[in-house]
Amino acid sequence: MNLLRINKINFKKLRFYPGKSAFLIVPISTLVLVSVVLSSQTSNLLAAAEQAIFGSAELQNQYITLQKDTGFSAPGRGGAMVRSFSIGGNTEDTNYTQADVDKVSGMDNVSNAQIISQLPISNLKVSNLFTDKSFSLGSLSGLSAELAAQFTDQDFSYTEGDAIPIVINASAFNEIYHDWQGKTEVTLDFRGMRPEQNEDGTPKVPDALPIKNRAIEYDKQDLIGQEFEMQVGGLDEIQNYTTEPTEAGIKYAQLTAEELAAKETARKDAISPYWDYEKIKTPLTYKFKIVGVIEDDNSVSSYIPTEFAEQLMQEYIQNQIDARTSAALSADILNSQFQGMTYDGVELKSGGFFAFGGGGRAVMISRPGGPGASFSASDGDDAEQYSIPGLVVSAERNEDNDSPFIQAEATGELKDADVYSKAAKIGGTMLVKLDDPKNRAAVVKALNNAGYAYQDMSKSDVYDELANNLRGITVVFTIAFVTISIAVVMFTMSKFVSESKKEIGVYRALGATKGLILRMFLFQAVLYGFIAYIFGLVTGYILNWVVSSPVYQWFSNFIDRTMGETLSVINRVDAAVFRQTDWQAIAMFSALLAVILVLIALIPARQAANLSPVQAIKGE
Amino acid sequence: MSQIIEVKKVSKSYLDGKRKTGALDDVSFSLPAGESMAIIGPSGSGKTTLLHLLGGLDKPSAGNVSVNGQELTGLSDKELSMFRNQTIGFVFQFFYLNEYLNVFHNIALPMWLAGKSGGAVDQRVNQLIERVGLIDRATHFPSQLSGGEMQRVAVARALANEPKLILADEPTGNLDRDNAENILQIFDEISDSGVSIVAITHDKYVADRFDHVVKLNKGRLQPEAKSKTT
Numbered sequence: 001m002n003l004l005r006i007n008k009i010n011f012k013k014l015r016f017y018p019g020k021s022a023f024l025i026v027p028i029s030t031l032v033l034v035s036v037v038l039s040s041q042t043s044n045l046l047a048a049a050e051q052a053i054f055g056s057a058e059l060q061n062q063y064i065t066l067q068k069d070t071g072f073s074a075p076g077r078g079g080a081m082v083r084s085f086s087i088g089g090n091t092e093d094t095n096y097t098q099a100d101v102d103k104v105s106g107m108d109n110v111s112n113a114q115i116i117s118q119l120p121i122s123n124l125k126v127s128n129l130f131t132d133k134s135f136s137l138g139s140l141s142g143l144s145a146e147l148a149a150q151f152t153d154q155d156f157s158y159t160e161g162d163a164i165p166i167v168i169n170a171s172a173f174n175e176i177y178h179d180w181q182g183k184t185e186v187t188l189d190f191r192g193m194r195p196e197q198n199e200d201g202t203p204k205v206p207d208a209l210p211i212k213n214r215a216i217e218y219d220k221q222d223l224i225g226q227e228f229e230m231q232v233g234g235l236d237e238i239q240n241y242t243t244e245p246t247e248a249g250i251k252y253a254q255l256t257a258e259e260l261a262a263k264e265t266a267r268k269d270a271i272s273p274y275w276d277y278e279k280i281k282t283p284l285t286y287k288f289k290i291v292g293v294i295e296d297d298n299s300v301s302s303y304i305p306t307e308f309a310e311q312l313m314q315e316y317i318q319n320q321i322d323a324r325t326s327a328a329l330s331a332d333i334l335n336s337q338f339q340g341m342t343y344d345g346v347e348l349k350s351g352g353f354f355a356f357g358g359g360g361r362a363v364m365i366s367r368p369g370g371p372g373a374s375f376s377a378s379d380g381d382d383a384e385q386y387s388i389p390g391l392v393v394s395a396e397r398n399e400d401n402d403s404p405f406i407q408a409e410a411t412g413e414l415k416d417a418d419v420y421s422k423a424a425k426i427g428g429t430m431l432v433k434l435d436d437p438k439n440r441a442a443v444v445k446a447l448n449n450a451g452y453a454y455q456d457m458s459k460s461d462v463y464d465e466l467a468n469n470l471r472g473i474t475v476v477f478t479i480a481f482v483t484i485s486i487a488v489v490m491f492t493m494s495k496f497v498s499e500s501k502k503e504i505g506v507y508r509a510l511g512a513t514k515g516l517i518l519r520m521f522l523f524q525a526v527l528y529g530f531i532a533y534i535f536g537l538v539t540g541y542i543l544n545w546v547v548s549s550p551v552y553q554w555f556s557n558f559i560d561r562t563m564g565e566t567l568s569v570i571n572r573v574d575a576a577v578f579r580q581t582d583w584q585a586i587a588m589f590s591a592l593l594a595v596i597l598v599l600i601a602l603i604p605a606r607q608a609a610n611l612s613p614v615q616a617i618k619g620e
Numbered sequence: 621m622s623q624i625i626e627v628k629k630v631s632k633s634y635l636d637g638k639r640k641t642g643a644l645d646d647v648s649f650s651l652p653a654g655e656s657m658a659i660i661g662p663s664g665s666g667k668t669t670l671l672h673l674l675g676g677l678d679k680p681s682a683g684n685v686s687v688n689g690q691e692l693t694g695l696s697d698k699e700l701s702m703f704r705n706q707t708i709g710f711v712f713q714f715f716y717l718n719e720y721l722n723v724f725h726n727i728a729l730p731m732w733l734a735g736k737s738g739g740a741v742d743q744r745v746n747q748l749i750e751r752v753g754l755i756d757r758a759t760h761f762p763s764q765l766s767g768g769e770m771q772r773v774a775v776a777r778a779l780a781n782e783p784k785l786i787l788a789d790e791p792t793g794n795l796d797r798d799n800a801e802n803i804l805q806i807f808d809e810i811s812d813s814g815v816s817i818v819a820i821t822h823d824k825y826v827a828d829r830f831d832h833v834v835k836l837n838k839g840r841l842q843p844e845a846k847s848k849t850t
């Protein structure tokens with residue numbers, strides 16, 4: 001009897017005993033189905049993880065952030081606050097200059113270097129990103145698209161008329177609020193007071209302080225793609241309280257409505273002769289689109305495209321020039337009544353006429369625990385000075401004095417809206433891009449040799465953990481696959497044989513040889529196994545598609561939970577990766593199944609062949 | 621006239637652990653080709669054992685069995701299988717059809733086992749189906765047939781490869797009178813066409829229809845007086 005006939009007969013048996021055959025077919029096809037999905041998704045996850053993790057790390061490896069060692073680098077959130085004071089120094093110890101940029105960009109394997117230079121704008125207010133909560137950006141810097149790629153995987157180019165891409169620094173998500181607890185005056189006594197500390201070592205804000213701030217809660221993924229408006233410039237809101245030093249500490253006192261109105265009038269009276277008051281008071285409004293979120297305790301800067309930064313500065317200054325009346329502004333009036341940016345022929349600085357370095361106005365980092373920052377530079381000066389947005393004055397360049405707090409004399413008004421583009425950019429941070437992440441070690445070495453201290457960190461832990469887990473799952477499943485399929489084939493085929501004894505006897509009586517009996521049972525296992533295999537393969541292939549989307553979701557969440565906390569830009573993996581089928585692993589499982597089917601089915605098949613015909617016919 | 625069966629001093633005993641059960645004891649007889657023989661005897665006397673020895677399903681403990689001039693004792697499994705397939709046709713008391721094959725395929729099975737297929741098989745099967753009167757039952761499954769019909773299918777199957785000898789173990793034991801008569805008539809026709817038949821029966825009336833009757837008693841053979849009217 002030929003193989004075709006044997007298979008035909010076995011197929012008839014399958015149709016006649018579907019229940020019994022299901023004992024073999026269902027478990028085997030389930031195993032095959034699971035093996036298709038599991039092995040595919042395992043290798044898809046590994047591939048995705050490799051792409052996402054090493055891709056992201058690789059992406060990050062292409063960048064180096066150099067930071068001037070300020071000597072104040074306290075770890076944790078407090079560090080940013082401390083640095084906000086130290087960036088004021090106008091020395092090479094605290095700032096990188098164009099010379100550094102030239103030196104670093106000239107190094108082998110470095111493709112780009114840029115100083116992060118904060119725009120000298122004092123009001124950057126955002127009120128429509130979070131419902132009912134407004135905040136101000138700590139600082140804004142221009143960044144080239146090439147260097148921005150480490151913070152965002154989205155388009156970072158500026159197109160006129162479109163929302164401007166911004167990589168926003170989450171440290172800005174902080175709202176300031178007043179809490180006078182029903183009182184009009186609050187006096188803080190600092191005598192002998194040891195500030196209590198938070199867990200991370202930052203001093204606790206005394207509860208009594210009436211001006212408080214709190215972090216705004218946000219979801220990084222939700223923010224990406226959101227648009228918001230930013231009010232740039234405009235006059236400061238008039239402070240509705242006064243602070244006064246007492247012997248023991250500070251006294252905070254709320255202003256009455258009349259006092260507030262009087263202050264407003266005084267300001268209007270002072271400014272109106274020289275500027276169109278409404279025009280200079282009204283901020284410029286720009287629409288931004290968040291393309292990246294930086295969550296990094298070591299930086300406060302948000303980034304916008306360089307071209308737009310120049311345009312913004314130009315418009316910011318031009319707005320002031322346009323608001324000017326024809327009345328002349330003498331150096332005396334400038335020095336005594338107004339504050340603005342200073343240009344000494346080299347650098348454009350802000351923060352009144354104090355020569356802060358590198359656009360370093362006294363950035364108020366509104367973080368919990370930074371109450372000290374609320375002392376503004378103008379405090380202690382009895383004559384009221386008004387900060388005029390976009391005002392630029394020329395100043396003497398004081399070459400030999402390094403102190404950041406030396407007041408510069410204004411020599412006159414500078415009516416040049418393009419002054420920012422002409423000014424040299426300096427800053428405490430320099431971003432460096434490498435031509436190839438492979439050369440990172442060499443560049444790090446060259447940087448250190450050139451005196452730019454820099455230390456590297458590794459990011460492969462997440463991958464190792466995931467890979468180990470997946471490998472564990474694969475090993476466990478392979479063992480399960482082998483044992484379960486052996487058990488299933490053994491059990492069902494033995495059952496078939498023992499329930500077919502009479503049939504075996506009849507076959508033998510009709511002239512079947514031992515070999516034929518063996519082949520009949522062997523090929524029964526192979527045929528049923530093959531049907532189960534095809535069924536499992538097809539359903540597994542389909543199911544693999546079906547599960548690809550939840551697996552992708554899970555993976556994205558996993559990456560966000562792990563990598564997302566340390567890296568600003570993650571190498572996103574396409575969902576299609578999870579629709580891949582791992583044919584190599586499937587081939588391995590198919591081979592395993594084929595071997596198991598034949599080898600294990602041989603045992604009951606041999607028993608069947610060796611039955612004595614007489615006993616078989618009696619059903620013994 | 622040549623002998624289809626020659627049994628010489630055959631003994632068969634089963635070893636059941638340490639106990640030895642004698643089933644046949646020094647049995648000798650022969651049957652001329654084309655003739656029929658009934659084996660009678662009480663239960664446990666060794667009738668089925670003898671039939672199995674004749675069909676090459678089992679081997680004697682002592683003595684020789686030749687069928688159709690072929691000495692069975694020395695044959696290999698393959699040769700014995702071939703012998704059963706080509707020379708013998710078995711009919712059992714409980715029919716032993718394959719429940720997953722229809723009537724047509726049940727009858728074709730011995731031919732498939734012989735390696736035959738195609739038109740020749742179909743032709744032969746149809747011829748046999750007609751001969752046992754089951755033309756409208758060809759595609760039915762055993763579970764859809766009556767006992768008599770099933771036994772007719774079994775007889776047709778036994779005849780598939782044109783055997784020389786039909787071995788039937790109580791072929792009518794499970795049938796009513798009419799159905800038994802039907803089978804016996806087919807046997808008569810087979811016998812008339814020159815095929816030898818050995819059948820076991822408990823029924824004296826059935827036994828009388830055969831050319832010869834032998835009686836087994838406790839494994840020993842006793843010739844039985846028989847009057848065959850022609």
Ligand SMILES: Nc1ncnc2c1ncn2[C@@H]1O[C@H](COP(=O)(O)OP(=O)(O)OP(=O)(O)O)[C@@H](O)[C@H]1O
Nearest residue numbers: 634636641642643662663664665666667668669670
């Ligand atoms: N496999 C075996 N092992 C042990 N003893 C057996 C075996 N097969 C048959 N016997 C014994 O051999 C003897 C003859 O059995 P056999 O089946 O030939 O009797 P039988 O004449 O066909 O009886 P019945 O009319 O009941 O079918 C009996 O005593 C039986 O118990």
Ligand SMILES: [Mg+2]
Nearest residue numbers: 667668669789
């Ligand atoms: Mg019997």
